[in-house]
Amino acid sequence: MSSPSEEPVPTTPSPLPPSTAVIHDLGYRSYTGPRLGEPAVARAFFVTGLRNSYGLGRSGRSKVxxxxxxxxxxxxxxxxxxxxxxxxxxxxxxxxIVAYSTYPITTQLLISVFVASQAPALISRDLRFRTITLYLARPMRRTTYVLVRLASLTVATFVLVAAPLLLMYVGGLLAGLPLGRETGRVLGALVGAALLAACLSGLAALVSALTIRRGLAVAAVIVVLLVSYTVVSTIQGISLDSGHGTVGQVAGLFSPYTLVNGVQVVLFDAPEATATPPSGAGMGLLYLATTAVVVVGSVGAMLARYRKVAA
Incomplete structure (x- = not known):
């Protein structure tokens, strides 16, 4: 037993084994190539958005x-x-058998479902998962982001509407219908398809930008597009039966489908697809002005919405 006066003997730590770590020169260096800037980013962003609208570049379920x-x-x-x-x-x-200008109204349910499903995929998803912060961190302004997203959705919708019209045009030529007459009609219908795609895409994108929940956005877009047409067509039918055609013509301004068909009637003398199409120069100008307001107003409202989004 040791005596209390004895002091503990200090111990020296054992030497560490020699290190085997090696510093590797990986050769990292800064990028010195050309920087393409915002136009190239916008083009790539547009193509990606257009492809994604049809599920290309996404999962198989997104293509269905x-x-x-x-x-x-x-x-x-x-x-x-x-x-x-x-x-x-x-x-x-x-x-x-079915006029070019009336085909979109005949298939409006399919068009509305497409726009309602793809607008939130392009708009709401960026807001919900905050990928908008990554896009705006690149050399792309908010204005460019909004315009490119709208352009992608508009072109995708135009492809959906215009494809069957072109198929009918080719079939008409194969059946021996007059070339000049069919070409003029299909060109007018394609202009109407472009206006319809712009109106639908602008409204759907605006609704989708107001919520980050995709399901809610889908339901809201369908309500805006389909319910508005149902209400408008009902009012037009009642006004025709009661002899108040002007009321029905004014009501046609409140649905994208009846609005664009009215523009086609005014500009190209297309077949009527509504109970009370616009008649007279004044009503025709009102339809044209309303179409411009819907398209430009949707873009303006989208720009105002994205000014409040934190980058």
């Missing part, structure tokens, strides 16, 4: 709905072309 809608949009046009080509002489047909 837009591709089905595109196929179902083309199917009635293909059937009409088949009947026109095969039974033109038998049925005494000398015109398209």
């Amino acid at each position: 709905l837009p591709m089905i809608l595109l196929g179902v949009m083309l199917l009635p046009a293909l059937i009409l072309v088949g009947v026109l080509v095969q039974a033109k002489n038998l049925l005494g047909l000398d015109d398209q």
Whole structure:
């Protein structure tokens, strides 16, 4: 037993083993190539948005709905072309079975579902997952982001609407319909398709930008597009029966489908697809002005909305 006066003997730590770590020169250096800037970013962003609208570059599940809608949009046009080509002489047909300008209203449910499903995918998702902060960190302004997103959705919607019209046009030429007449009509219908795509995309994008929940945005867009048409067509039918056609013409301003069809009637003397189409120069100018207000107003409202988004 040690005595209390003894002091503890200090111990020296054992030497550490020699280190085997090696510093590697990986050769990292700063980028010295050309910087393409905002225009290149905007082009790539537009192409990506257009591809994503049809599920290209996304998961297989994302491709199902837009591709089905595109196929179902083309199917009635293909059937009409088949009947026109095969039974033109038998049925005494000398015109398209369904006019180019009325086809979008006939298939409005499919168009509305497409816009309602793809607008939140392009708009609401960026806000919900905060990827908008990454986009704005690049050399791309908020104005460019809004315009490119709207352009992607508009072109995707235009492709959906215009594809069956072009199919009907080719079928009409194969059936021997007059080339000049069919070309003029289909060009007017394509202008109407572009205006319809711009109106629908602007409204759908604006609704989608107001919420980060995709399901809520989808439901809201469908309500705005389909319910508005149902209410407008009901008012037009009642006004026609009661002899108050002017009321029905004014009501046509409150649905994108009736609005654009009215513009086609005014500009291209297209077949009427509503109960009370616009008549007279004054009403025609009102339809044109309202279309411009919807398109430009949607863009302006989107820009105002994104000024409040934190980068």
